[in-house]
Amino acid sequence: MFRPAERTKNYNYAIRNIVAAAKAVEAEGRSVTYLNIGDPVLYGLQPPASLMEAMARAVREGHNGYAPSVGTVAAREAIVRDAEARGVYLSPDDVVVSSGASEAADMLLSALLEPGDDVLTPCPTYPLYTAITAKLGARENYYRLDPAQGWTPDPDDIRAKITPRTRAIVIINPNNPCGSVYDARLLMELLTIAEEHQLVVIADEVYCRLTYGPPPPPMAQLAAGMDVPVVTLESLSKSHLVPGWRVGWMTYTNTQRFGDVIAATRKIAEARICSPLPTQQVLPTALADQQHLPGLIEAMKLRATITVELLNAIPGVNCVAPQAAFYVMGQVEDLKGQTDEAFVLALLRATGVLFVHGSGFGLNPHDGYFRIVFLPPPDTLREVYAKLANFIRQR
Numbered sequence: 226m227f228r229p230a231e232r233t234k235n236y237n238y239a240i241r242n243i244v245a246a247a248k249a250v251e252a253e254g255r256s257v258t259y260l261n262i263g264d265p266v267l268y269g270l271q272p273p274a275s276l277m278e279a280m281a282r283a284v285r286e287g288h289n290g291y292a293p294s295v296g297t298v299a300a301r302e303a304i305v306r307d308a309e310a311r312g313v314y315l316s317p318d319d320v321v322v323s324s325g326a327s328e329a330a331d332m333l334l335s336a337l338l339e340p341g342d343d344v345l346t347p348c349p350t351y352p353l354y355t356a357i358t359a360k361l362g363a364r365e366n367y368y369r370l371d372p373a374q375g376w377t378p379d380p381d382d383i384r385a386k387i388t389p390r391t392r393a394i395v396i397i398n399p400n401n402p403c404g405s406v407y408d409a410r411l412l413m414e415l416l417t418i419a420e421e422h423q424l425v426v427i428a429d430e431v432y433c434r435l436t437y438g439p440p441p442p443p444m445a446q447l448a449a450g451m452d453v454p455v456v457t458l459e460s461l462s463k464s465h466l467v468p469g470w471r472v473g474w475m476t477y478t479n480t481q482r483f484g485d486v487i488a489a490t491r492k493i494a495e496a497r498i499c500s501p502l503p504t505q506q507v508l509p510t511a512l513a514d515q516q517h518l519p520g521l522i523e524a525m526k527l528r529a530t531i532t533v534e535l536l537n538a539i540p541g542v543n544c545v546a547p548q549a550a551f552y553v554m555g556q557v558e559d560l561k562g563q564t565d566e567a568f569v570l571a572l573l574r575a576t577g578v579l580f581v582h583g584s585g586f587g588l589n590p591h592d593g594y595f596r597i598v599f600l601p602p603p604d605t606l607r608e609v610y611a612k613l614a615n616f617i618r619q620r
């Protein structure tokens with residue numbers, strides 16, 4: 226037998242790993258409602274027509290070659306204009322276009338971390354970050370999001386967790402998996418901690434266009450004038466309903482002491498050649514025409530309202546109302562001695578409904594959390610919550 230590398234042992238991504246169990250249920254001839262992955266296209270949502278047309282045109286007009294490693298000038302200028310409209314002032318040199326925000330996170334952390342370093346990571350987390358740190362021989366250093374405070378972080382907890390090897394803090398706002406949105410005061414406190422301890426701020430703002438109320442200020446805007454590098458990650462995957470196009474980017478702010486890391490990230494970007502050119506061609510159209518967003522947000526808000534009402538109506542189940550995106554972290558208060566994963570798998574086998582267990586996002590397996598992606602149409606969601614209620618009643 227060939228032996229896989231040690232570092233893959235801790236390399237997990239529960240959102241997709243759990244699909245094997247769902248496939249086994251389907252192999253028995255039963256249908257599964259997949260509420261595990263945040264892919265709007267799976268649930269019938271389609272990108273704006275203007276965007277699909279721009280993509281087809283890009284391919285037809287011959288934009289099928291390699292692109293510059295950091296992205297085309299036109300794509301980076303479009304990102305600069307979009308940031309400027311939100312009070313963040315950049316130059317195209319501060320932008321790297323990537324294959325989704327995922328690749329940007331991978332390139333940045335690969336350029337930054339030595340084995341043994343740690344990264345302050347929210348718990349629950351989006352598991353991309355723990356997977357990357359595991360791959361690099363670094364480690365996640367969890368700070369807690371508190372459900373009693375609407376799943377927001379506690380600055381004192383973060384301060385207490387900092388070690389001599391802490392290099393960066395990941396801040397996911399708006400948040401996946403919890404749907405929370407942090408306000409400007411809290412964000413300023415987090416920036417101050419990062420400045421004091423010389424940490425790189427990794428601001429994952431993939432959901433910044435999908436808040437039900439006013440969006441929070443971008444981290445890069447709040448950090449203006451501070452001595453703290455902020456790397457912002459964004460993508461079109463969710464806001465423009467094109468996760469399969471793999472188009473994202475990172476931007477650098479407050480780069481005065483960050484030039485060497487930027488140069489190292491650029492070397493990594495060059496080795497992987499480039500992100501897909503047709504999607505880069507489409508970026509200016511996508512960022513200039515966002516008329517679909519109010520309708521999309523209304524649809525998500527409706528699903529969030531149904532979800533919160535029906536989950537909290539089930540005896541022994543609770544959730545905090547999300548304020549953005551399409552995720553909620555539910556909790557079953559009595560696991561009856563099971564782990565959260567065993568609960569989610571039993572629910573799947575009994576009802577054909579697939580959630581992801583909270584421990585897949587770093588939570589304690591005995592705390593009873595599970596994440597739901599509430600993207601399907603309202604009627605499907607009502608059926609799902611009726612099945613969940615039934616399952617819990619009959620346990």
Ligand SMILES: Cc1ncc(COP(=O)(O)O)c(C=O)c1O
Nearest residue numbers: 325326327351401431460462473
């Ligand atoms: C918080 C967060 N960050 C990053 C990503 C990665 O998105 P992409 O690589 O499609 O841009 C996701 C996808 O679900 C996410 O939820």
